[in-house]
Amino acid sequence: MCYLPDGKTVEQVFQWVTEVDYKGHRLNWLECKETIRPTKTEAPEEALKTTRFVHITDLPINASNIADTSRTGRLRWKIENEGFNTLKNGGYGMEHQYARKSYCALKNYFQFMQMAHLIHQLITLNTRFREDFMKAKNHPTLKNLWLDLVSAMQWLEFNEQELQRISCTRRQFRFTT
Numbered sequence: 001m002c003y004l005p006d007g008k009t010v011e012q013v014f015q016w017v018t019e020v021d022y023k024g025h026r027l028n029w030l031e032c033k034e035t036i037r038p039t040k041t042e043a044p045e046e047a048l049k050t051t052r053f054v055h056i057t058d059l060p061i062n063a064s065n066i067a068d069t070s071r072t073g074r075l076r077w078k079i080e081n082e083g084f085n086t087l088k089n090g091g092y093g094m095e096h097q098y099a100r101k102s103y104c105a106l107k108n109y110f111q112f113m114q115m116a117h118l119i120h121q122l123i124t125l126n127t128r129f130r131e132d133f134m135k136a137k138n139h140p141t142l143k144n145l146w147l148d149l150v151s152a153m154q155w156l157e158f159n160e161q162e163l164q165r166i167s168c169t170r171r172q173f174r175f176t177t
Helices: 066-089 103-124 127-135 142-155 160-168
Strands: 009-022 025-037 049-057
Touching: 009 066, 025 066, 049 066, 066 103, 103 142
Parallel strands: none
Antiparallel strands: 009 025, 025 049
């Protein structure tokens, strides 16, 4: 049982099954039932909330690591869900039907979309970019920056020696939250 700052309590009950054979793979199944209990001032029937989380993993699980494994699975789900939501609703056009007849074209489009999303995250979460972006008097919009990047990738001629020099230079990225 754990206590939240607002006075509510959280109780988690775990169940798991190890070494489940699935097409020659050994997998582990785990379930977390999480119940959030209200404070004394709230009506119990209105505020009691139980949520069920189920995960399958190839990581070993036991009584000592079950809570951490479940929490990690929930975080991964959150990251993946937010990523797909951004790709669907953030201007990347994931729902466009460009490649209904070719699985290869569909897969290529999706991989390019993921690369674009990764580049976008690297740019916008980079500490230096954020500082420079905020200091600029007439800072461009992210959409304009993105269009500039696309234009550079389409029309810029790369110098092979310069690319080799850049690839051998150590870099460190710092990200904001």
